[in-house]
Amino acid sequence: MLTALLIFLPMIFSLLVLGLKPTLAKFLAFFGSLAVLLISLIIVFKFDKTQGNQFTVDWTWIASLGINFSVGIDGISMLLVLLTTVLMPGIILSTMNDDSKPSSYYSLMLLMQSALIGVFVARDGFLFYLFWEVALIPVYFLCLVWGGENRGRITLKFFIYTLTGSLFMLVALIYLYFHTPSHTFAIDALYDAGRSLDATQQAFVFVGLFLAFAIKMPVFPFHTWQPDTYTVAPVQGTMLLSGIMLKMGIYGVIRWLIPVVPLAVKEWGMVAIVLSVIGVVYGSCIAIVQKDFKRLIAYSSIAHVGLISAGLLTLSVVGMQGAMIQMLSHGVIVFGLFYIVEIVSARVKTRELSQMGGIRNVAPLLTTTFAVIMLGSVALPLTSGFVGEFLLINSLVQYKLWMGAVAGLTIILGAVYMLKTFQKSMSGETNAVTSTLSDLNYHERLVLYPVVVLVILIGVYPAPLLDISEVAVRNLLSLYPDLSASLK
Amino acid sequence: MNIPIEYYIWLSTVLFSIGVLGVLYRRNAIIIFACIELMLNAVNLLMVAFSAKLNDSNGQVFVFFIMAVAAAEVAVGLAILVMMYRKTKSVDIDILNRLRG
Amino acid sequence: MSTGAMICLIPLLPLFGFVLISLTGKRLVKGFAALIACASVLVAFAFAVALFVKLLKGSGPLTATMFQWISAGNFSASISFLVDPLSSLMLLVITGVGFLIHVYSIGYMHDDEAFNRFMSYLNLFVFFMLLLVMGSNYLVMFVGWEGVGLCSYLLIGFWFKNQDYNDAANKAFIMNRIGDLGLLVGMILIFITFGSLNYADVLPKAEAIGTPVLTLITILLFIGAMGKSAQIPLYTWLPDAMAGPTPVSALIHAATMVTAGVYMVARNNILYTLSPIAMQLVLVIGLATALFAATIALAQNDIKKVLAYSTVSQLGLMFVALGVGAYASGIFHMVTHAFFKALLFLGAGSVIHAMHHEQDIRKMGGLRKYIPLTYFTFLVGVLAIAGIPPFAGFFSKDEILANAFRQNPVAWGIAVLASLLTAFYMFRLLFLTFFGKTRASEDTIHHIHESPKSMTIPLIFLAILSLGGGFMGVPELLGGGNWISGFLSPVFARSTELHVEHHLSHTTEFALMGIIVVFTLVMIGLAYRRYVAKAHVPAAEGAPLTPAHKTIYNKYYVDEIYDAVIVKPLYWISKLFDIVIERSGIDRLVNLIGDSLNDWSGIFRRIQNGHLGYYIFVMVLGVILIVAFSYTR
Secondary structure (H helix, E strand, O other): OOOHHHHHHHHHHHHHHHHHHHHHHHHHOOOOOOOOHHHHHHHHOOOOOOOOOOOEEEEEHHHHHHHHEEEEOOOHHHHHHHHHHHHHHHHHOOOOOOOOHHHHHHHHHHHHHHHHHHHHEEEHHHHHHHHHHHHHHHHHHHHHHOOOOOOOHHHHHHHHHHHHHHHHHHHHHHHHHOOOOOOOOOOOHHHHHHHHHHHHHHHHHHHHHHHHHHOOOOOOOOOOOHHHHHHOOHHHHHHHHHHHHHHHHHHHHHHHHOOOOOOHHHHHHHHHHHHHHHHHHHHHHHHOOOEEEHHHHHHHHHHHHHHHHHHOOOOOOOHHHHHHHHHHHHHHHHHHHHHHHHHHHHHHHOEEEOOOHHHHHHOOOHHHHHHHHHHHOOOOOHHHHHHHHHHHHHHHHHHHHHHHHHHHHHHHHHHHHHHEEEEEEEEEEEEEOOHHHHOHHHHHHHHHHHHHHHHHHHOOOOHHHHHHHHHHHHHHHHOHHHHHHHOO | OOOHHHHHHHHHHHHHHHHEEEEEEEEHHHHHHHHHHHHHHHHHHHHHHHHHHHHHOOOHHHHHHHHHHHHHHHHHHHHHHHHHHHHHHHEHHHOOOHHHH | OOOHHHHHHHHHHHHHHHHHHHHHHHOHHHHHHHHHHHHHHHHHHHHHHHHHHHHHHOOEEEEEEEEEEEEEEOEEEEEEEEOOHHHHHHHHHHHHHHHEEEHHHHHHHOOOOOOHHHHHHHHHHHHHHHHHEEEEEEHHHHHHHHHHHHHHHHHOOOOOOOOOOHHHHHHHHHEEEHHHHHHHHHHHHHHHHHHHOOOHHHHHHHHHHOOHHHHHHHHHHHHHHHHOOOOOHHHHHHHHHHOOHHHHHHHHHHHHHHHHHHHHHHHHHHHHHHOOOHHHHHHHHHHHHHHHHHHHHHHOOOOHHHHHHHHHHHHHHOOOOHHOHHHHHHHHHHHHHHHHHHHHHHHHHHHHHHHOOOOHHHHHOOOOOOOOOHHHHHHHHHHHOOOOOOOOHEEEEEHHHHHHHEEEEHHHHHHHHHHHHHHHHHHHHHHHOOOOOOOOHHHHHHHHOOOOOOHHHHHHHHHHHHHHHHHOOHHHOOOOOHHHHHHHHHHHHHHHHHHOOOOHHHHHHHHHHHHHHHHHHHHHHHHHHHHOOOOOOOOOEEEEEEEEEEEHHHHHHHHHHOOOHHHHHHHHHHHHHHHHHHHHHHHHHHHHHHHHHHHHHHHHHOOOOOOOOHHHHHHHHHHHHHHHHHOOO
């Protein structure tokens, strides 16, 4: 029941805020997101780490087609639900300095949250697809209506690109559906159907599903919608996209790809890993030469996500746990980074790094916060980024030594572009624009301090989070018996 | 006093073909409407004939449906025609090509 | 207090200091911040001494576990500490020398507006450095390893308004990261091979593992050491790191952080002993670095740059010791080096302080009269590094050279050459700075003054250590017991057993020692003749130099070569990715798919011509076709 509440509560609030005055809508939306956070915390508190799927809700929906409203939370879902519910109040709070947005802006954000949670808890193929697509709609409008320059063309491209991927997934899901004996979309039936296919059929299903997930993440070379969209979207849209929405793709791989078509994953996983690792180096390199602050972070995101998907597909507990923790860490860090981009560019009136400099002289709090989040991004030990990256690189080295070494280049290249960014924006002498810059105000601190605390807390003591997903990950990988031999 | 069913079939076919040709050939919207009515009624005639022949009342029920629908269609259609006439001072369908792709 | 709590508190105290000072920021009075910073390190030092005494009394290695840190699948690692003779010695050096440098900083940084920030960074550095040496598994060591890199970055770029300093900081961090990647991958390989990252699980089992794997592991680890300990080819960051405040150069870039690589190799001594190829690599790199850096130091005119290159060279010498399997001598030299190099840097700092931030030795000279205390302590440091008995450097350097001779006379030759050059350039530095007529401007001379007590007292302490520090390792030859080697022997026990020793006769050893001392004195004489008797002053900036001199003066153009071979190509590749592959490649292709859909639509839209008659005609045609089709079946 709590799970259903998690989905419907944001939806209800999303309707409630419609038509209110902007400030009122903002507060109500914030309150709503806090309520959802509270529920998710209750769930975490009651969550049994030794069990798999729990908090299930199973309502018949379209019986004739075998579609049910069935949702449930296991360790993997739990962490992502937590990420969503924790980030959402922050995202809404980040609009506090800006009263220009009408109530529909907040309504769309809450609708988005509802769909995102739906994606993470759905245990029915059709339901999953439904939430997957519903999640696209609010963010499309957020970007289209409140985006920056050239938004029409860019959001259209984003929409069509991701929709195309989703259609491949739909085809694959329906194909699986027709292979279930009783024609149902229930997740276990789809798993059985997928595993009963022969290698060639599995390969087709793999391609269909992987395309959808790869575009969403995005994995090289399906990423070209991402930098433009991140850059043009309003900052809350970017946070939603990068902080949470791209985890849908990774979650999809975990929940709807690896258990469904094991043969194909084993056979074609290598290709996906290679693409991901290419993405790591490629994204980092391009980030080095970016001049636009926001775009630079967008490319760094491609690099980080590439590492996650590569480690994930090594099909080891280490890699998958690394992916889980890195998803949380990346979500928090990228949220913080984009907010800092927004704060800085709103004050300097440009996102060009060459126009900044010397901010450290006038805004020490901003600089310190940025520094900590940056260190998380370059995976310094005792920050959240390290735990994930270490486990991921570890799994890759176990998979293939050279691949781990190549993916490990991210710790060098990451330092190159992040330090360069920090130097160009924060250090040096002030210029005419930055000399009058004001430091973080009350609301900004309210958003960024928790981010800093989380970055350090997850880095120092990640054990509780790792424990949550451990059982679910093991269950998932028990499918691959020859690998699970090395689990102990 | 039993008219063979073939007569009905032939009559309907002829009426229907006239309707089709009318629709295809004429440009005046009102005539086209009339031709559509002609086609509908050709079918109605056939229905009634078969209903009597097979002693099944379903056919006649359907005829009523079709008549009702046809009446509604004419009502809407004529309304559109009036509007169109007000705009263009003509009922020639060739000038209605705004739906070109 | 229990031993476990004491062990945990040693690193935690400086961390508390850092948190306290950084959270209160500028609200905290300078004196109070200084008190917190120094006290935390001093208490840590007291604990370290207590633990050291415990070890001396014959206690085995002490351990303490704080909590399980990362565990996933078959991987797990906790934050846990190990205090054995090796780490205990490191603890004493770090907290002891660290404390002296903290005190020194109070005087040196007193007028800086960011004094509190500076003290907090120093504390943070001590915390990470302690983690590095105290970790009982590789992962904790790695935390410290990266952490000290961060602090080095923060402190090199301490005066952040100067973008050149920031460049130096970035360079240091990134070069270290290159090494760190090697260390990281090596660490993961250790985990794969041994199934654990605890020293206690790994090191005893090393002999059961095949040499190829060990060689790969040790070389990867050594790449890490190259980065952190500034060895060829990853050494160029260290001279640039002199951009930081001088206490930082003393603490991080001379006494402690840069010796982390030496510590790490010594910690893994058994792995290295078992892989001769890696040993050979360590030896060759060490020799090359020692000689190469020493030649560069000959022609530098910045007082801190000379010391920086001398540090690189001395680190090379330590790696020579490790490379010939004389781990204890390597550690011994590391300890004495920490004393005299910290002394030299702090002395240089005192000079710079007195000269109002002038670092060019061509503009100094004759300072002996003005700052006598600094001069005397500096002289002790120079004598120690040159290897004049009975100063600390003599014993440790001699032991390395003797071990090198046993192993490989060629290596000995090169190492001797490097140490002779060291004597020459260090005395050149001394003479140019303190002897002869002063070359500073009248105004500067007028203001020269001896440094405050907070700066001179650490100098005196360090001078005493540089003078007496060598006596912890007096070789048997000279009637000593070589205490340090005995103390460290449990750590290197297995390696010593495996290592084949060629023993030298006492006469040979005496002869070697004599030769070196005599040649060192000759070198000092040469330096005296050139820089004092003939009062030679290095050519001013821009003056024509001989090609050889010019090459050395420009550090063999290594920075320029790296820039051309690595940095620029990286940018080109990135540009290539961005412009060619990203924008006109992949994205173009994606847009092309979209555009081609538009083109096809253009073709199909012609069918929709909007004529009702045409539509109906097509419809009727369709119906007829369907009817016809169904009849023909």
